[in-house]
Amino acid sequence: MNKGHVIEHIKFALETKLAEAKQAADSAHQDATHEQSAAETQYDSLSIESGYLAHGQSERVNEIHKSIALFTHSFSQDAEKRAKEGSLVQLIDTDDKTHWFYLGPSEGGLKVTVQQHAILVITHGSPIGQALFNKEIDDEVVLTVGDRTQHFDVVAIL
Incomplete structure (x- = not known):
């Protein structure tokens, strides 16, 4: 097994996950700000729910960015005799x-x-x-x- 190939596949999977999260965040943001999402009555919570969803999706994008940064460090770890992060x-x-x-x-x-x-x-x-x-x-x-x-x-x- 070539560790370099595995790292490239993991990088691609993380980038794909990030792209999907960005798309979901953009879609949720558009839904939250769309004129049809505006509350019609005091009991209409669609716009509030859309806003929460948009916020949650944005947080997921931030978490994936953090994961990519953490993985960048783990990818640079050299092999050792003991299993550790990056192995x-x-x-x-x-x-x-x-x-x-x-x-x-x-x-x-x-x-x-x-x-x-x-x-x-x-x-x-x-x-x-x-x-x-x-x-x-x-x-x-x-x-x-x-x-x-x-x-x-x-x-x-x-």
Whole structure:
């Protein structure tokens, strides 16, 4: 797996997410300021609701800008022996199934596909992130969620 390709895919996914958020914010702003959104009675809350939606969408755009800035720092991290922010980690489970994770600063749950491999962005705050951080190659990662326990071996850290 080429970490550079993974980083490019994550960058593209973040930029796409930003473009979609900007479009949603612009649309919500236009709806909020459109003449048909003006309140007709004191009980008409359409304009207020549209304003709240526009504000929320603008906040999402700001959050994605922050995430992009945080990722820019994580992308420049060199590979180390231990899994840390900026690491691309390959795990194998007890069924010999391979799993790829990028340890990111935010946007946990973001998924990209590179060379037919799904790479999931995880953060230190997630259960798998907590179990994986500071592990080395050949370490075992034990993940317990509810009453289900999974075991993984660390195969590669890029």
